[in-house]
Amino acid sequence: MEYLTLDAAMLRALELAARGPAYGPNPQVGCVILAPATSPDPTAPRLILAQGWHRGAGTPHAEADALAYAATAGIDVTGATAVVTLEPCNHTGRTGPCARALADGGVTDVVVSVSDPTAIAGGGADYLRSRGVSVTSGLRQDRGEALLRVWLTAVRRGTPYVTLKTATTLDGYVAAVDGSSRWITGAPAREHAHTVRRRVDAIMVGTGTVLTDDPTLTARDASGEPHAHQPLRVVVGRRAVPPGAKVRSGAEYLHLRTHDVAEVLSELAARDIRHVLLEGGPGLATAFLAAHAVDEVHAYLAPMILGEGRRVVGSLGATTLSDAPRLDTVSVERLGDDMLLVARTRPVTAGTPDPSVLT
Missing domain, CATH: 3.40.140.10 (Cytidine Deaminase, domain 2)
Structure with a gap:
C-alpha cells in the first residue's frame, strides 16, 4: 500500500x-x-x-x-x-x-x-x-x-505548434556552394533529431528541399529501423514532387501547393495536427519566421566554417539589431562535436491568438 x-x-x-x-x-x-x-x-x-x-x-x-x-x-x-x-x-x-x-x-x-x-x-x-x-x-x-505546453498552445491558438529545426556551420550555412549538405552535423546530432521526429505529428519541408535532397522524412528508432509512429510528411510549394520521390513512400504524405503560411497552418489544424517540425529549406524557414509562425527553434551547430554557401534563412527585414526577433534560450546541449541550442518565442496565452499567424 x-x-x-x-x-x-x-x-x-x-x-x-x-x-x-x-x-x-x-x-x-x-x-x-x-x-x-x-x-x-x-x-x-x-x-x-x-x-x-x-x-x-x-x-x-x-x-x-x-x-x-x-x-x-x-x-x-x-x-x-x-x-x-x-x-x-x-x-x-x-x-x-x-x-x-x-x-x-x-x-x-x-x-x-x-x-x-x-x-x-x-x-x-x-x-x-x-x-x-x-x-x-x-x-x-x-x-x-x-x-502540456505544445498541446495547450495549439488548441488555444487554433494552429499547430511549430518547431523549426536548423543544422548549420558556425558561420550560418546549411549547404556549400555546390549544394552539398550531407552531413554538416555528426551522427549524435542526427540521432537526436530523430527523437524529435518521433514526438511530432508532422514533418514539413519545401519543394526545394525535396528536389535537392530527396529526403525520406521518416522517423527512426535508436537502431536505425523505422519507428512505430511515423509523422505525416508535408511538402509545401507549387512545384511538382517527382513521382519517384522518397517522400511519397513509407508513410502518409501531403503536398500543399501554396506559399501562404496561414493556409498551411489552417490545413494542418483541420487535420488535428498539434505539432509540426519544420525541417527546411531556407525559403520555407524564412517564410514561417517572417510570419511569426515559429514557436521553437532547434539549432544544431557544427564546428565547421564554409565562408560561403546557402544561408539558413533569408532576409527578415531587420536592418538594425533592435528590429531582429529575439528568442528565449531554453537549453544548450553538446551532441558529440556538435551543439544543440533550443530557444522559444513568447508563449501564447488563452484567448490571444497571434494575428500575424492567422491573418
Whole structure:
C-alpha cells in the first residue's frame, strides 16, 4: 500500500501523464485516485486506490483507465478524490466523458492541475459541480502547463505548434556552394533529431528541399529501423514532387501547393495536427519566421566554417539589431562535436491568438 498527499499525488499524476505519447490530437493526462480523507488535516497522506494515464487516441482516458483498474481489482472509489492533470472532459468521442464516469463512480472530490481550454471537451468541472462533486483547480499548474505546453498552445491558438529545426556551420550555412549538405552535423546530432521526429505529428519541408535532397522524412528508432509512429510528411510549394520521390513512400504524405503560411497552418489544424517540425529549406524557414509562425527553434551547430554557401534563412527585414526577433534560450546541449541550442518565442496565452499567424 502507498500513501500520498494531494500535492504528491499530483506530481505522480504528472509523471504518469508523461508516459503517454507526446504526439497525436489528444493531450497527455494522468490520474491518481485517493481514498476518502480520514483526517481533518488536508495535507495528510491518503491511500492510493488506483492510477492511470492516457495511452493515445482511441484508448481510455486517464480517469477511465484508473476507474477500470479499480473496478477490475474490486476497489470501491465511493467518496474518493481524483487527482487529475487536466480538467476531466465533458465530451463523447471515441470514449465517453470522464466527468460523467467520475461522478457515476462515486468520486466526491476532483483536484485538477490545468483547466481544459477546448470548446468541445471543456466544461467537465461545471458538470461535476452540477452532480455535487467538489472541484479544485490549479494544483501544480506550472508543472501541468509545462507538460502540456505544445498541446495547450495549439488548441488555444487554433494552429499547430511549430518547431523549426536548423543544422548549420558556425558561420550560418546549411549547404556549400555546390549544394552539398550531407552531413554538416555528426551522427549524435542526427540521432537526436530523430527523437524529435518521433514526438511530432508532422514533418514539413519545401519543394526545394525535396528536389535537392530527396529526403525520406521518416522517423527512426535508436537502431536505425523505422519507428512505430511515423509523422505525416508535408511538402509545401507549387512545384511538382517527382513521382519517384522518397517522400511519397513509407508513410502518409501531403503536398500543399501554396506559399501562404496561414493556409498551411489552417490545413494542418483541420487535420488535428498539434505539432509540426519544420525541417527546411531556407525559403520555407524564412517564410514561417517572417510570419511569426515559429514557436521553437532547434539549432544544431557544427564546428565547421564554409565562408560561403546557402544561408539558413533569408532576409527578415531587420536592418538594425533592435528590429531582429529575439528568442528565449531554453537549453544548450553538446551532441558529440556538435551543439544543440533550443530557444522559444513568447508563449501564447488563452484567448490571444497571434494575428500575424492567422491573418
